[in-house]
Amino acid sequence: MNKCNQSVQEKGMLSQRIQNIDFPVFGKIAAFARDKDVIRLDAGEPDFPAPTLIKAAAVTAITADYNQYAPVPGLEELRRSISAKIEAREGVLFEPLSQITVCCGATEGLAAALLAIVNPGDEVILLEPAYTVYTPDVLLCGGSPVYVQLSPPEFCIEKHKLEEAVSPRTKAIIINSPHNPTGRVYSHKELTIIAEFCLQHNLLAITDEVYEELIYDGGKMERLWKIPGMEDRTIIISGFSKTFSVTGWRLGYVAAPAKLSRGVQLAHNYLTVGTAAPLQRAAVTAAQMTAEYYQQLVALLQQRRDILLDGLRKVGFECRCPQGGYFILADASRFGWQNDWALAEYLIKDIGVAAIPLSGFYQEYPQDNPVFLRFAFCKREETIHAAIERLQRVKLKNIAERRLEHVAL
Numbered sequence: 001m002n003k004c005n006q007s008v009q010e011k012g013m014l015s016q017r018i019q020n021i022d023f024p025v026f027g028k029i030a031a032f033a034r035d036k037d038v039i040r041l042d043a044g045e046p047d048f049p050a051p052t053l054i055k056a057a058a059v060t061a062i063t064a065d066y067n068q069y070a071p072v073p074g075l076e077e078l079r080r081s082i083s084a085k086i087e088a089r090e091g092v093l094f095e096p097l098s099q100i101t102v103c104c105g106a107t108e109g110l111a112a113a114l115l116a117i118v119n120p121g122d123e124v125i126l127l128e129p130a131y132t133v134y135t136p137d138v139l140l141c142g143g144s145p146v147y148v149q150l151s152p153p154e155f156c157i158e159k160h161k162l163e164e165a166v167s168p169r170t171k172a173i174i175i176n177s178p179h180n181p182t183g184r185v186y187s188h189k190e191l192t193i194i195a196e197f198c199l200q201h202n203l204l205a206i207t208d209e210v211y212e213e214l215i216y217d218g219g220k221m222e223r224l225w226k227i228p229g230m231e232d233r234t235i236i237i238s239g240f241s242k243t244f245s246v247t248g249w250r251l252g253y254v255a256a257p258a259k260l261s262r263g264v265q266l267a268h269n270y271l272t273v274g275t276a277a278p279l280q281r282a283a284v285t286a287a288q289m290t291a292e293y294y295q296q297l298v299a300l301l302q303q304r305r306d307i308l309l310d311g312l313r314k315v316g317f318e319c320r321c322p323q324g325g326y327f328i329l330a331d332a333s334r335f336g337w338q339n340d341w342a343l344a345e346y347l348i349k350d351i352g353v354a355a356i357p358l359s360g361f362y363q364e365y366p367q368d369n370p371v372f373l374r375f376a377f378c379k380r381e382e383t384i385h386a387a388i389e390r391l392q393r394v395k396l397k398n399i400a401e402r403r404l405e406h407v408a409l
C-alpha cells in the first residue's frame, strides 16, 4: 500500500453522511427476485405503456434536435403548464418562474427541498411508515429524522404523537398523501392537525403528492397548502412518474413560495443542472392532458386495485381498501409468519411473486405491529391475475407447514 492510499484509509474513505445510510428495501428485493421466475408486484412502476401522445412528443423533441441544456429551473413552457394545471384544479396561482422548479423526479425535488431548508442539527419529523427516501435525505443534509409511528390498521395522523416528537430543534415535517405504502389519503381533519401543529411550532411542511391524481371511489385530494397560514410554509413535491407511467423519465417538480423556491432552485442547480430537455418538452404535452385522460387512468387503476384486493383477501391476507396511489398493504398475520422479510423471500422463492416487506419503511419496526407486505397494483390485468393464481399456493403451503409444525411439536 502506498503512502497516499494509507492516508486515505486512515481518514476513512467514505463520509459519515454516507456511512449512516443504506440502500432501500426495493433494490434488495429486486436483487433477490433477479433471474427467478417471479411476478413483480414489488416495484411501484407500471408494466403497461405510457400514453402515446407524450411518447410521440418526446420523439419529436429529440428528432428536432432539442438536445441542449434546458433552463436550469425547468423549461418555461413546462413551468407555465404546471402552474396552469394547479390553478385550474385548485384555484391557487403559483407564479411559474419564481415558484415552480422542474427536477429529476420527485426524488430530486425532495433532496433539493431539504437541502434548501435543513441546517446541520435540525430535526425533521417523519411519519412512519415513511417512504424510503425521506430518512436518507434528511441525514444527507446533516439533519436528524424524528419518527412518529402511525398505528395500524388505520395509520391515522394523531395530534398527541406529533406533540411528543416536536422539540426546539424541529424545522419541518414531511407528509405524503396519497400515502405509500398504506394507500391512505389524509382527510381534511388530519391535514388540519398538521397545519395547526406547523403554525403553533413555526415549522415548514413538505408534502409529497406524487400520487395526487390517483384517488379512487370518487374521493377528494385534500391539500395541506390550502389551509390558511400554510401557503407560506409548505413545499409541494409532485411529478410525472406515476401519473403518466414514465418512472424512468425522471421528471418531477417542486412548487413553493418564492423565497423557498429560490433555495430549491439553487440546490437543484448544483445537484443536476436540470432534467432531460427533450423529456421536458414531452412533459408539456403531459401537463396539458385533458380531464378525460385522468378519468381513464383512475378507472383503470381502480379496477386493477379491486382485482388484486379481492384476490389477496381470498388468499387470506387482511387488507384495507386503499383510497389512493399504487399499493395495497396486506396483513399476513393469518399465515403465521413472524418476519416480513422471511415471508417476502418465501413468496419470491417458493411462490414466484415479489412484494415489499413493510419493515423496509421503518427505522425500527414496532414489535407489536402485524406482519405486512406491500403489493403494487399498477400492473396489467393479466399480471395481477397471474400473481393471484400463484398466491393461492401460499395458503395451502402454510396449512401444510403448520400441520407439520404441529406434528413436530
Ligand SMILES: Cc1ncc(COP(=O)(O)O)c(C=O)c1O
Pocket: 044, 104, 105, 106, 107, 108, 131, 176, 179, 180, 208, 210, 238, 239, 240, 241, 247, 250, 251, 252
Ligand atoms: C411517496 C413517493 N414519493 C416520491 C417517489 C419518487 O418519485 P419520482 O419517480 O418522481 O422520483 C415515489 C416513488 O415511488 C413515492 O412513492
